[in-house]
Amino acid sequence: xxxxKGMRVRVDRxxxxxxxxxxxxxxxxxxxxxxxxxxxxEQQVPxxxxxxxxxxxxxxxxxxxxxxxx
Amino acid sequence: xxxxxxxxxxxxxxLARNPRRMFKLLRDxxxxxxxxxxxxxxxxxxxxxxxxxxxxxxxxxxxxxxxVDIGQKRPIIPLQLxxxxxxxxxxxxxxxxxxxxxxxxxxxxxQLAIDLIDAVAGGSGCNFHSRVAEPLxxxxxxxxxxxxxxxxxxxxxxxxxxxxxAVETPSERRAAVxxxxxxxxxxxxxxxxxxxxxxxxxxxxxxxxxxxxxxxLTPEDVxxxxxxxxLAGLDTVTASLDCIVAYLAQHPExxxxxxxxxxxxxxxxxxxxxxxxxxxxxxxxxxxxxxIEGCPIAKGTHxxxxxxxxxxxxxxxxxxxxxxxHREVNKHIAFGAGAHRCLGSHLARMELRVVIEExxxxxxxxxxxxxxxxxxxxxxxxxxxxxLVW
Numbered sequence: 001x002x003x004x005k006g007m008r009v010r011v012d013r014x015x016x017x018x019x020x021x022x023x024x025x026x027x028x029x030x031x032x033x034x035x036x037x038x039x040x041x042e043q044q045v046p047x048x049x050x051x052x053x054x055x056x057x058x059x060x061x062x063x064x065x066x067x068x069x070x
Numbered sequence: 071x072x073x074x075x076x077x078x079x080x081x082x083x084x085l086a087r088n089p090r091r092m093f094k095l096l097r098d099x100x101x102x103x104x105x106x107x108x109x110x111x112x113x114x115x116x117x118x119x120x121x122x123x124x125x126x127x128x129x130x131x132x133x134x135x136x137x138v139d140i141g142q143k144r145p146i147i148p149l150q151l152x153x154x155x156x157x158x159x160x161x162x163x164x165x166x167x168x169x170x171x172x173x174x175x176x177x178x179x180x181q182l183a184i185d186l187i188d189a190v191a192g193g194s195g196c197n198f199h200s201r202v203a204e205p206l207x208x209x210x211x212x213x214x215x216x217x218x219x220x221x222x223x224x225x226x227x228x229x230x231x232x233x234x235x236a237v238e239t240p241s242e243r244r245a246a247v248x249x250x251x252x253x254x255x256x257x258x259x260x261x262x263x264x265x266x267x268x269x270x271x272x273x274x275x276x277x278x279x280x281x282x283x284x285x286x287l288t289p290e291d292v293x294x295x296x297x298x299x300x301l302a303g304l305d306t307v308t309a310s311l312d313c314i315v316a317y318l319a320q321h322p323e324x325x326x327x328x329x330x331x332x333x334x335x336x337x338x339x340x341x342x343x344x345x346x347x348x349x350x351x352x353x354x355x356x357x358x359x360x361x362i363e364g365c366p367i368a369k370g371t372h373x374x375x376x377x378x379x380x381x382x383x384x385x386x387x388x389x390x391x392x393x394x395x396h397r398e399v400n401k402h403i404a405f406g407a408g409a410h411r412c413l414g415s416h417l418a419r420m421e422l423r424v425v426i427e428e429x430x431x432x433x434x435x436x437x438x439x440x441x442x443x444x445x446x447x448x449x450x451x452x453x454x455x456x457x458l459v460w
Contacts, residue, residue, distance in 0.1 A: 017411040020169060021401075024336070035164035036416060058399045061407050 007045040007069045009053055011038045015064035022065060026056030030065075038064065086446040089350065090391065093379035102365040109240075112372030116379035118386035118403075120362050124354060124375050125408035128152045131354040131373055133410055138353040139244065140301055141232050141251025147294040149302070153409050162280040162287055163295065163413060166273060172416045175210075180424045182209050187425075191432040195439060195459035199452065203311035206425060207304050210417075215261060215296065216272030228254050229304050233450060251297075258296040262289050273299075303414050305450050306349055307421050312453040313346035313446075314339065314426065317393070319438050319458055327395060329434040332427055338395040339422050344402030345393050347378030348451045352406055377403055436460035 009029060011022075018037045022030035028049045033039045038060075045053045050070070057065035078085055078092050085092060096103060096116040103114040115121055124131045135142060135150040145151055148159035165171070186205055190196040208222050208229075217225075231250030237243045261274055266289055269275040277292045287295070318325040328334045354373040361367060381402045384390040405412035412418070438444070439457035446453055 017408060018164060019405065019407075019411060020416060023169070032169045034168055034170075035161065036168040037164075055398060059401055061401045061403050061411075 006047060007050045007053060007067060008043050009040055009045055009057060010043055010066050010068075011040055012064045012066065013037065015062045016060075017062055017064075019061050021059040021061065022056035025059055026052035029053040030056050080448075083443065083445055086448055086451070087444055089378060090382050093376065093382055094391075096376070097379055097383055097385075102362050102367075104365075104367075110372065110374070112374055113367055114374045114376060115362065116376045116383075118380040118383040121375055121377065121380035121403065122407055123362065124373060125352075125403070125406060125410070128156075128409050130357055130360045131375075132357040133352075133354055134357075136355050136370075139247065141247040141254070142294075142297060143251065143255070144290075144294055146298045146301075147291055148413070149298050149410060156409060158282060158285060159287075159291075159295075160409070160413070161282045162285070163277070166276050166280065167413050167416055169416050172420050175214075175417070176420055176424060178213065179206075179210055179421060180428065182206060182213075183425045183428045187428050187432050195436075195457065197456060198315050198458050199308070199312050199454050199456040202425065202429070203308045203315070203452075203456070206311070207307035207421060210421060211299060211303050214273045215299070216265070216270050216274060217261060225257075225300075226304075228257070229300060232301055233305050234447070254297060254300055255293065258293045258300070262292050262296070299414075302412075303417070305452065306412075306414075307418050309348035309447075309450045309452045310343065310346075310418065310422055311425055312456050313348045313451055314342045314422065315429070315458070316438075316444055316453050316456055317342055317346060319436055319456075321393070322435075322437070324393065324395060325430075325434075328426075329430050332430070334395050335426050335430075336419075336423060337397065337400075339419065339426060340400050340402065341393055341395055341397055343404040343422075344381045344400055346451065347381050347402075347404050349404065350378040350449055350451060351376045352410075377406065433458075433460050 016037045018035060020032060020036055022038050023032050029045055029052060031039050031041055054067060057067050093116060096114060101117045101120060105111050115124055132152050133150060134152060135145040148156045151159065183206060186202050190201050204226060205222060208226050209219050212219050212222060228250055232247050235243050235246035237246050265274045265278055274292060277287055277295060280287060328338050352375045354375055356367055356369050356371045356373060359369050381404060382390045405415040436458045439459045442455060442457050444453050445455050
């Protein structure tokens with residue numbers, strides 16, 4: 001655990017078409033830009049938001065969100 | 071239950087009520103199915119993975135104006151354009167449909183819903199379709215366009231003239247649809263001309279002022295966008311409300327769960343959008359010879375992209391034939407996917423949520439009127455005889 005950097009999320013803006021499932025389900029982690037596409041203010045996810053971050057990513061119909069670490 | 075070898079009768083109302091058994095047969099035995107004859111020859115694509123493949127490849131599976139005839143005289147923007155031309159229009163339009171904008175419309179939409187529901191809640195039953203599901207989105211649309219709500223009946227009639235023309239033959243249909251299309255264009259041209267002269271706080275004015283990289287929409291573009299709204303924004307929400315409430319009327323335990331815990335409603339709506347897929351499919355046309363899963367498809371083939379079949383595909387989701395309001399992962403594509411993902415999805419979701427919330431506050435217990443056999447329209451799954459009692 002000492003070297004665990006925790007979870008990181010990133011969105012592929014080419015794949016995102018603005019379904020908005022991520023920020024509807026996990027507003028703690030994902031946000032909408034002016035067009036309704038996903039933006040991620042802070043890619044490093046604090047441990048208390050890891051579950052919702054994962055849920056937001058798993059619900060993306062375009063598979064546009066990548067999770068790394070845990 | 072019918073034997074799997076028994077062919078389906080396309081006029082059987084049970085097939086329209088529950089198309090999922092047919093969807094499964096298609097996915098399992100003919101996932102890419104060519105129909106040479108019948109009212110709509112073309113290719114059916116039914117598995118989730120293949121449907122996504124089609125929707126994400128607009129260069130091959132075009133959404134151009136040959137794909138569907140809904141009375142348009144020019145390509146409907148942006149549905150009947152493909153990337154890259156479509157992309158600019160989407161960039162211009164998306165901000166007007168973004169969640170923050172839709173959030174600001176929620177209070178007035180909720181009041182509309184409350185007014186419609188209060189008008190029937192004191193009685194002992196109503197036709198949900200005609201009293202709530204149809205007037206709500208039409209009225210929201212009129213407000214967005216900045217048109218008087220008193221014109222709602224006129225607009226519903228025009229819209230039905232395109233979606234459900236009262237005709238027998240394909241050529242009659244074309245004539246009726248084109249005639250109604252002309253009337254819709256006339257209304258839109260009138261409103262756009264007024265807003266060109268003087269802006270108001272409505273969508274038409276917003277479109278006239280929208281700008282991306284110095285590009286603006288012309289008044290003609292705005293008319294063409296309005297045409298899509300007219301057809302895409304009204305019946306789809308009506309069909310979704312019909313499908314959701316018809317399901318809840320027949321599943322009292324699941325209905326009780328959202329009455330007891332309204333925070334479940336957004337998830338319940340997503341699950342019923344998936345399971346019912348009110349927009350059963352979307353149309354594409356191949357721009358070149360191609361293939362899916364090794365099945366050749368010739369250039370110029372109409373492709374029926376079966377969203378409903380994809381959404382109930384057990385290859386993509388466990389227990390896809392079950393309705394579970396507590397589902398943690400639900401990547402349904404009831405609003406499509408790829409470049410043409412429904413631009414109005416945030417508006418639609420808001421409309422659905424406020425109606426379902428307000429309805430169940432006022433009418434928590436209801437069922438289908440005795441003896442009613444629900445009749446679902448094909449394609450866009452409306453339920454005109456959704457008679458409820460409570």
